Amino acid sequence: MKVSARNVFEGKVTNVQPGAVNAEVELTLGGGEKLVAVVTMASLHNLSINVGKDAVALVKAPWVVLLTDAGGYKLSARNALEGEVVRVGDGAVNAEVVLKLAGGTEVYAIVTREAVQELGLAPGVKATALIKASHIILGAKP
Structure with missing residues (x-):
């Protein structure tokens, strides 16, 4: 993947907390660090995010x-x-x-x-x- 974001963190989804509009997604990186992202429920479903799935976190x-x-x-x-x-x-x-x-x-x-x-x-x-x-x-x- 080529993106302009300088930070591309690869990891595995280790927790998902769905809400009415948004969901909190916890991603555990290769070194054990954890990142929490807030995404819309629509994005959660469109990306088929669930615990155990590989994902990337992009941060400018x-x-x-x-x-x-x-x-x-x-x-x-x-x-x-x-x-x-x-x-x-x-x-x-x-x-x-x-x-x-x-x-x-x-x-x-x-x-x-x-x-x-x-x-x-x-x-x-x-x-x-x-x-x-x-x-x-x-x-x-x-």
């Missing part, structure tokens, strides 16, 4: 928020993936930051250069990638 890099310290706050973003910065690619205004999770999965984020400096993002720094469940696009083979 600008939709990923990075933090280095939550300051004791609980956050509303459903997905919080902890890892270590392995690369920072600097641009004129923005930077691409690559976070490697414990299971080996890489998460790409596009943040401002100012954010890189303020958060002290550099290789070796521990950080968390926040991804809203509604920002995940699910894909599955028929």
Whole structure:
């Protein structure tokens, strides 16, 4: 599959919680990390999503928020993936930051250069990638 989303996470559906309009779908990645996506019930049926099915989660890099310290706050973003910065690619205004999770999965984020400096993002720094469940696009083979 060729897509413009920088993050393409392959995994297996491990839980589905249907609702009246939307469903929560839990995807377990190869490294054991879990992502929760919110999709419409129509999408759930159109993709034939059920527990045990292989699926992909697509997340555009600008939709990923990075933090280095939550300051004791609980956050509303459903997905919080902890890892270590392995690369920072600097641009004129923005930077691409690559976070490697414990299971080996890489998460790409596009943040401002100012954010890189303020958060002290550099290789070796521990950080968390926040991804809203509604920002995940699910894909599955028929």
